[in-house]
Amino acid sequence: MALMAGLRVPARALLRSGCWLRGAALAGAEAAAGLGAGVRRFGSQRVLVEPDPAAGVAVVKLKSPPVNSLSLELLTELVISLEKLDNDKTFRGIVLTSDLCGVFSAGLDLTELCGRSPAHYAEYWRALQELWLRLYLSGLVSVAAVNGASPAGGCLLCLSCDYRVLADSPSCVIGPNETRLGIVAPFWFKDCMVNTVGHRAAEQALQLGTLFPPAEALRVGLVDQVVPEDQVQSTALAAMARWLAIPDHARQLTKSMMRKPTADRLAKHREADVQSFVSFVSRDSIQKALQTYLEKLKQKG
Numbered sequence: 001m002a003l004m005a006g007l008r009v010p011a012r013a014l015l016r017s018g019c020w021l022r023g024a025a026l027a028g029a030e031a032a033a034g035l036g037a038g039v040r041r042f043g044s045q046r047v048l049v050e051p052d053p054a055a056g057v058a059v060v061k062l063k064s065p066p067v068n069s070l071s072l073e074l075l076t077e078l079v080i081s082l083e084k085l086d087n088d089k090t091f092r093g094i095v096l097t098s099d100l101c102g103v104f105s106a107g108l109d110l111t112e113l114c115g116r117s118p119a120h121y122a123e124y125w126r127a128l129q130e131l132w133l134r135l136y137l138s139g140l141v142s143v144a145a146v147n148g149a150s151p152a153g154g155c156l157l158c159l160s161c162d163y164r165v166l167a168d169s170p171s172c173v174i175g176p177n178e179t180r181l182g183i184v185a186p187f188w189f190k191d192c193m194v195n196t197v198g199h200r201a202a203e204q205a206l207q208l209g210t211l212f213p214p215a216e217a218l219r220v221g222l223v224d225q226v227v228p229e230d231q232v233q234s235t236a237l238a239a240m241a242r243w244l245a246i247p248d249h250a251r252q253l254t255k256s257m258m259r260k261p262t263a264d265r266l267a268k269h270r271e272a273d274v275q276s277f278v279s280f281v282s283r284d285s286i287q288k289a290l291q292t293y294l295e296k297l298k299q300k301g
């Protein structure tokens with residue numbers, strides 16, 4: 001404990017990434033995931049990809065301690081991994097999950113939104129747009145195995161998938177809490193919410209900045225299943241099998257028919273959306289609100 005207190009951040013990071021617990025269990029986990037000899041994990045520093053070529057499925061794990069906040073680096077690495085999987089005919093589906101304990105993703109990395117230059121904000125927003133468009137329109141089946149808290153941008157990642165399984169734990173809250181920070185979700189996040197839970201529920205959740213506990217998230221339709229924490233990944237893989245039973249071409253054309261009009265609203269006006277974000281985030285009042293929120297988070301930690 002004293003050692004952990006003295007080395008607060010690294011110790012927490014290690015615990016979060018499950019390093020102390022995982023070493024011995026790794027071989028077993030690989031076997032359970034169907035990773036035989038010769039099937040190698042790949043990915044990058046912040047995105048771990050565990051392929052199961054026989055099943056045509058890859059488990060994509062976010063591993064950017066302490067909370068998988070969406071830094072420019074994480075966004076970029078995730079886009080690269082998704083692009084690679086999208087272009088590899090071996091794969092028909094991905095399970096998106098977190099390699100950390102208790103957090104799926106803390107949403108946008110607030111340090112990317114505070115005290116930076118307009119050029120940085122623009123670069124960051126373009127990366128977020130890129131990730132959303134790629135995930136939302138991916139021809140792969142995407143199942144989110146939400147094994148931790150998933151506020152704001154974390155919720156957007158989940159909503160961009162085809163199916164969501166959430167862990168049944170009080171800490172596993174999910175929802176669009178932007179207004180509580182004094183900021184506003186972009187219209188394409190709003191559209192995703194509306195498409196998932198309907199206009200009235202989306203309007204209430206977005207205005208109130210609601211973070212739903214699991215039972216409420218299920219009731220409102222924000223997630224499709226709530227299961228015990230240790231069954232999230234296996235349930236996601238079982239759901240994946242149901243989706244993969246459908247011929248790809250028919251499912252993909254249907255997905256595109258359902259989602260392209262929403263995606264096009266951004267795709268056709270990306271640069272205007274970037275400029276609107278840059279001017280919003282650069283306001284003194286927004287900078288102050290974000291700084292205050294970030295300081296509160298740090299004090300709490």
Ligand SMILES: CCCCCC/C=C\CC(=O)SCCNC(=O)CCNC(=O)[C@H](O)C(C)(C)COP(=O)(O)OP(=O)(O)OC[C@H]1O[C@@H](n2cnc3c(N)ncnc32)[C@H](O)[C@@H]1OP(=O)(O)O
Nearest residue numbers: 069106107108109110149151152153183185281297298301
């Ligand atoms: C300006 C216009 C923008 C429009 C864009 C709208 C779209 C999306 C907006 C967003 O996504 S904004 C981000 C919203 N996210 C949140 O409100 C979540 C904040 N975090 C938490 O509630 C908690 O951290 C957690 C995720 C529930 C995990 O709790 P836990 O107790 O396990 O960990 P903490 O001690 O709170 O945090 C550890 C460490 O991480 C830092 N941190 C947490 N979240 C973020 C973040 N989003 N960005 C950057 N850093 C974050 C936190 O400050 C701690 O730092 P240290 O104290 O260790 O330095």
